[in-house]
Amino acid sequence: MKNNQDAAPLFNALVNYGLKSGATPFDVPGHKFGKAIPQAFKDAVGENIFKLDVNSMKELDSLSNPIGVIAEAEQLAAELFGAENAFFLVNGSTSGVQQMILSVCGDHDKLIMPRNAHKSTYNALVLSGAHPVYLEPHNDDESGVSMGVTLQSVKQALDMHPDAKALFLLHPTYFGYTQSLKAIIDLAHRRNVPVLVDQSHGSHFSLHEAFPPSAMALGADMATISMHKTGGSLTQSSILLHQGTRIKKSYVRSTINVFQTSSASYLLLASLDIARRQLALEGQERFTTLLDQVNAVRSRIAALPGLEVLGTERLNGDSAFRFDPTKITVDVSAYGVSGFKAYDYFKANHNVQLELGESHVVLAVAAIGDDEEAFERLYQACKGFTNDFTLNHKTTPRKIGVHMPEMVYTPRNAFFLPSALVKLEQSEGLISADSIMVYPPGVPLVVPGERVTARTIQDYRFLEQEGNVLIGAHQRDDGIYINVLASA
Numbered sequence: 001m002k003n004n005q006d007a008a009p010l011f012n013a014l015v016n017y018g019l020k021s022g023a024t025p026f027d028v029p030g031h032k033f034g035k036a037i038p039q040a041f042k043d044a045v046g047e048n049i050f051k052l053d054v055n056s057m058k059e060l061d062s063l064s065n066p067i068g069v070i071a072e073a074e075q076l077a078a079e080l081f082g083a084e085n086a087f088f089l090v091n092g093s094t095s096g097v098q099q100m101i102l103s104v105c106g107d108h109d110k111l112i113m114p115r116n117a118h119k120s121t122y123n124a125l126v127l128s129g130a131h132p133v134y135l136e137p138h139n140d141d142e143s144g145v146s147m148g149v150t151l152q153s154v155k156q157a158l159d160m161h162p163d164a165k166a167l168f169l170l171h172p173t174y175f176g177y178t179q180s181l182k183a184i185i186d187l188a189h190r191r192n193v194p195v196l197v198d199q200s201h202g203s204h205f206s207l208h209e210a211f212p213p214s215a216m217a218l219g220a221d222m223a224t225i226s227m228h229k230t231g232g233s234l235t236q237s238s239i240l241l242h243q244g245t246r247i248k249k250s251y252v253r254s255t256i257n258v259f260q261t262s263s264a265s266y267l268l269l270a271s272l273d274i275a276r277r278q279l280a281l282e283g284q285e286r287f288t289t290l291l292d293q294v295n296a297v298r299s300r301i302a303a304l305p306g307l308e309v310l311g312t313e314r315l316n317g318d319s320a321f322r323f324d325p326t327k328i329t330v331d332v333s334a335y336g337v338s339g340f341k342a343y344d345y346f347k348a349n350h351n352v353q354l355e356l357g358e359s360h361v362v363l364a365v366a367a368i369g370d371d372e373e374a375f376e377r378l379y380q381a382c383k384g385f386t387n388d389f390t391l392n393h394k395t396t397p398r399k400i401g402v403h404m405p406e407m408v409y410t411p412r413n414a415f416f417l418p419s420a421l422v423k424l425e426q427s428e429g430l431i432s433a434d435s436i437m438v439y440p441p442g443v444p445l446v447v448p449g450e451r452v453t454a455r456t457i458q459d460y461r462f463l464e465q466e467g468n469v470l471i472g473a474h475q476r477d478d479g480i481y482i483n484v485l486a487s488a
């Protein structure tokens, strides 16, 4: 454990102010320590939370320009996560991704990135005007799950686009795989290209040697971690990490302030501080226990007939270099049923809420809050699934994979051009003005500026039939419409 990690300066300052100081608040928020909060809300969550829902003032520092307890808490987080600088975020890694990209790319600047990135990345392209150079991720043929990118594909992209402003990567993918990030970062840095990493699904990586090394440890210039996903803090709270001199710290701060609310929630900020403390003091031990439980349940599920649990056997030294076992991906396709339907089955029949379904797999995310009982329930739900469905190796569902339609306009150009709604079936060959996706995982089938293909429409229809609600399309009485460029 590093120095002072048992301190929680921001959390303690908030508790002192909200619960102990007796201050009379003539500032906002107007509910004034909860006095104007409806009783039904208080009955559901208690009273204290509202006394901690306060605004920034001198003793609680300011997220826009931290010089007091927020600065101290951020410094402790930077130390724990192996960065030079940490910036607390209250709009998730969505804002982290956008701030990383806007810290480096302006209009027309080239950004090399995988096409299985999260929607926040495409929105950052709209905001910045950056021109994406897409890398096709490696696809696991059997499960249809997309992995990382190959070193060779990055090299080719850097060779073809020596003017690229940055390289953006996922570490890990939603399913816990990482590409050979160290080799890729070294390659990019030899060409003086900064590397930005979306580590939203790996905030726990620095805390145990059984996890893949963190992006900071491997030399990335910036990384965003969704502490709320696997680090134990409240939903929406994330941390942006930064090191080195390729990207200026002062510029990152300015970029954050362009987007960030001027009324950041102290509940979220304090939850980051106290979660960081917990990870520092107990992370090693808790993750050792978690890993034992995870490995046990993975083996038990894999021993059930017809279920495959994706793991280290997929590693190939390149696009699948390291693996995080807390992502429990179960291939259910031998039962002739899609992961989408299996996802619904787990909830409806066993009250087990999975993270997501894909065409062949379901994903259970294990994290610091899980215990033996939860893993037993997961196992029993898998067992129930094998009893309730019939093993059928003949009919496997369609795989979606990652489609890379032709990019006619950059996402930003397309986003601001005039557009019109057309029926989905009539959109083939036209240029999309919107991103369309299932959420989660939030990887768009098509993004603004891409040409809609027959496959886009088929994928859409398949996803819909499988019970998914797609974001970005418009349901009308006479069918599904999508937004396309009016001039297309």
Ligand SMILES: Cc1ncc(COP(=O)(O)O)c(C=O)c1O
Pocket (backbone or CB within 6 Å): 091, 092, 093, 094, 095, 097, 117, 118, 120, 170, 174, 198, 200, 201, 226, 236, 238, 440, 441, 442
């Ligand atoms: C790969 C990836 N990046 C970024 C995000 C955005 O993270 P957040 O929900 O913290 O805004 C997500 C969210 O699911 C994600 O899956």
